Amino acid sequence: MADEAPFQFLHSELIQYIYKSADTEDTENGRNISKLENLGCRVGQGLIERLTKDAPRFKDELDIMKFICKDFWTCLFKKQIDNLRTNHQDSQFRLLSHLSAGKQYLDYAPKYLAFTCGLVRGALSNLGLRSVVTAEISDMPACKFQVLIQKM
């Protein structure tokens, strides 16, 4: 648990920092989400470059998605994503696990997902795939990531 703690705490404080200076208005919230997403994207780009430095070339999209769900996710969260084939579900998403499980904090959850959506988008973009990544929570701390690859 301690291994990924610096990253988790830094992620939390980053959200605090970005939201602190902002209004509570909806437009501002949207802007913060996209700031977080962009930041995540750049981190994902750097990270995938480091991780694939000595990796063999990927065969196809499925091969890339396997790498994201296994190696990339493990580097970040010390576990691979649970449900690889269907919808990339993580039943114990680490960046949500410090929030109380239950419906009352469901409104606060999206801001804890934006950064990670960006991470995946950034990683894929550096592997040559343009994508839209969204996340949805039905039951905390389980979280479902949806990756839509855009054909060029």
Next chain:
Amino acid sequence: MADEAPFQFLHSELIQYIYKSADTEDTENGRNISKLENLGCRVGQGLIERLTKDAPRFKDELDIMKFICKDFWTCLFKKQIDNLRTNHQDSQFRLLSHLSAGKQYLDYAPKYLAFTCGLVRGALSNLGLRSVVTAEISDMPACKFQVLIQKM
């Protein structure tokens, strides 16, 4: 190397993010340094709480400093600080190792140290020690941290 990569990339992007919106004036630079230091402080507070959760009570200040230089530093940078007793020198400070070694980037280096100074200050404050933590670089990527414990 990959283990601490998410933290390192996030740290880099955080600096970019904080500096991006700012002027190049000296006062603004000072304010950014202190934003980074404060952010580090809160991360340090959270982290030390997690790390000392099951640790026995510390005997004295030296005991605390040993923990910071060994366990705390290892959790963050996967290695302990090199020169424990004298001046807490890290001859291969990880958050500087991506900058080119040499004199030409020496001016840019302080912003890569502020967050870490805050980390140490936050950790110490949660262990009951008020401190001033500064860092100095003479020869990149070596970095010397000075911790001044303030008597209450």
